[in-house]
Amino acid sequence: MALPPAPAARHAIVAGELTRLAAATTDWGAPAPVDGWTARDVVGHLVGWFPGFLAAGGVELAPGPAVEDDPLGAWRHQADAVQALLDERGDEPFTHPYVGTHRLDGAVDQFYTADVFMHSWDLARATGQEPRLDEDVAAQMLEGMRPIEAMLRDSGQYGPAVPVPESASAVDRLMGFVGRDPGWSSGGAAR
Numbered sequence: 001m002a003l004p005p006a007p008a009a010r011h012a013i014v015a016g017e018l019t020r021l022a023a024a025t026t027d028w029g030a031p032a033p034v035d036g037w038t039a040r041d042v043v044g045h046l047v048g049w050f051p052g053f054l055a056a057g058g059v060e061l062a063p064g065p066a067v068e069d070d071p072l073g074a075w076r077h078q079a080d081a082v083q084a085l086l087d088e089r090g091d092e093p094f095t096h097p098y099v100g101t102h103r104l105d106g107a108v109d110q111f112y113t114a115d116v117f118m119h120s121w122d123l124a125r126a127t128g129q130e131p132r133l134d135e136d137v138a139a140q141m142l143e144g145m146r147p148i149e150a151m152l153r154d155s156g157q158y159g160p161a162v163p164v165p166e167s168a169s170a171v172d173r174l175m176g177f178v179g180r181d182p183g184w185s186s187g188g189a190a191r
Helices: 007-023 039-056 071-089 104-126 135-154 170-177
Strands: 093-096 100-103
Touching: 007 071, 007 104, 039 071, 039 104, 071 104, 093 104, 100 104, 104 135, 104 170, 135 170
Parallel strands: none
Antiparallel strands: 093 100
16 A cells, blocks of 8 residues: 555545444454554544544534444544645644644644554454555654653653664554554454
């Protein structure tokens, strides 16, 4: 899955990958690679934090179905709403009290699409599916995160790094950096 440079196009592909994984999920209670999380929690995380991030900068997303009742519907609703936002208002300025001023599409790309990219791996592993993550994007993300590792770990958003050989794939090295064991498997299967 090669990703284009335009944030709206990138989001369409990354969100589409998570939609593919969610649509094939048959056990939303399957354990996920994040300690204490299930497949449903992966979607719940993405649907839960991002509307508040946007609202802090004055951008509202209409609420969708509850993740507890309809995780696939909740994800599809949010993915469609974010795509419409990017397509219609992506070039607008967006000022967030903690991350400063960006173009709206740049902020979505940096803070949200990147998160969807990484959590696609979690949902794939939780449900016994193969993640389709671009190696070049994973390598770029990893190189961007390494210089700010202490800040990222201090934020509590990432666990301790899991040692991964430098000869491993970029996706495996990225997952190890953010605290995932690239060999983790729930034993879940997609049907």
